[in-house]
Amino acid sequence: MLKVNNIDVYYDKVQALFGVSIEVHQNEVISIIGSNGAGKSTLMKTIMGLNNAKKGTIEFEGERIDTVKAHSIVGKGIVYVPEGREIFPDMSVIENLEMGAFSKNYTKEQMNQKMQEAYDLFPRLYERRNQLAGTMSGGEQQMLAISRGLMSDPKLIMFDEPSLGLAPVLVDEMFEAIVRINKEKKKTVIIVEQNAFMAISISDRCYVLRNGLVTMEGESKELLGNDEVNKSYLGG
Numbered sequence: 690m691l692k693v694n695n696i697d698v699y700y701d702k703v704q705a706l707f708g709v710s711i712e713v714h715q716n717e718v719i720s721i722i723g724s725n726g727a728g729k730s731t732l733m734k735t736i737m738g739l740n741n742a743k744k745g746t747i748e749f750e751g752e753r754i755d756t757v758k759a760h761s762i763v764g765k766g767i768v769y770v771p772e773g774r775e776i777f778p779d780m781s782v783i784e785n786l787e788m789g790a791f792s793k794n795y796t797k798e799q800m801n802q803k804m805q806e807a808y809d810l811f812p813r814l815y816e817r818r819n820q821l822a823g824t825m826s827g828g829e830q831q832m833l834a835i836s837r838g839l840m841s842d843p844k845l846i847m848f849d850e851p852s853l854g855l856a857p858v859l860v861d862e863m864f865e866a867i868v869r870i871n872k873e874k875k876k877t878v879i880i881v882e883q884n885a886f887m888a889i890s891i892s893d894r895c896y897v898l899r900n901g902l903v904t905m906e907g908e909s910k911e912l913l914g915n916d917e918v919n920k921s922y923l924g925g
C-alpha cells in the first residue's frame with residue numbers, strides 16, 4: 690500500500706534521514722520506534738508531503754506521492770495525527786471535527802454520521818462537543834486529534850507519539866482506540882512511539898530508527914524477544 694524507498698531528507702544542510710525504506714501493507718499496524726531525535730516525525734512529515742525527500746521515492750497505492758502537496762495527500766487517503774496534537778484551541782470540538790473533513794464534500798447527513806463515529810470511539814468527545822478544544826485536558830485533546838484525523842475517512846492513518854504526556858490509564862485507552870481503528874474501522878496504521886513496548890505490542894511489524902537510519906525491522910513478536918531492542922528501548 691505504502692512504499693518509502695531509500696529516502697534522504699535534509700533540514701537545510703543537516704541530514705535527518707539516510708536512505709530510509711519502509712513498506713506498509715493494507716490493514717497492517719506498523720510501529721516505528723526510536724529515541725528522541727531519531728527521525729520518526731521527519732519520516733511521517735515526509736510521507737505527508739510536509740518535508741521533501743532529496744533522494745528516493747514514496748509510493749501510495751502504486752502512485753508516486755513524493756512530489757504531491759500535503760493537502761492533496763489527505764485527499765488520497767493518508768492522514769497524520771501530529772505529535773503535540775495541534776488541535777484548533779479556539780474552536781469547539783464540533784468545529785475541529787468539521788475541519789478534519791475539509792477534503793471531503795460531505796452532505797449534512799454524512800457529516801453527522803462521521804461525527805457519530807467519533808463519539809462512538811470516544812464518548813467523552815460527545816459530552817464536550819461544544820467546549821473550546823483549548824480548554825480540554827491533554828487526553829481529551831488527543832482523542833479529538835485522532836477523531837479529527839478519522840473525519841476524512843482515510844485509508845492510512847499515522848499517529849505520532851499518541852501517548853506522549855498522558856496519564857497511564859489514558860495511555861491504555863489511546864492504544865485500545867488505535868487497535869479498534871485498525872480492526873473495526875479497517876484502517877491501516879503507522880504508529881510512532883518512544884513508548885516502544887506498547888507500540889510493538891499492538892503492531893504486526895516494527896521498524897527501529899536510529900540517527901536517521903533504519904537499523905532493524907521485523908515481526909513485532911520477534912523484536913519483543915530481541916536482546917538489543919530490549920536493552921535499548923524496552924528497559925530490559
Ligand SMILES: Nc1ncnc2c1ncn2[C@@H]1O[C@H](COP(=O)(O)OP(=O)(O)O)[C@@H](O)[C@H]1O
Nearest residue numbers: 700703705723724725726727728729730731732
Ligand atoms: N524543522 C526542523 N529544522 C531543523 N532540524 C530539524 C527540524 N525538525 C527536526 N529536525 C532535526 O531532525 C532530526 C530528527 O528529528 P525528528 O524527526 O523530530 O525526531 P523524532 O521525531 O524521532 O524525535 C533531529 O536531529 C532534529 O533536531
Ligand SMILES: [Mg+2]
Nearest residue numbers: 729730731772
Ligand atoms: Mg517526533
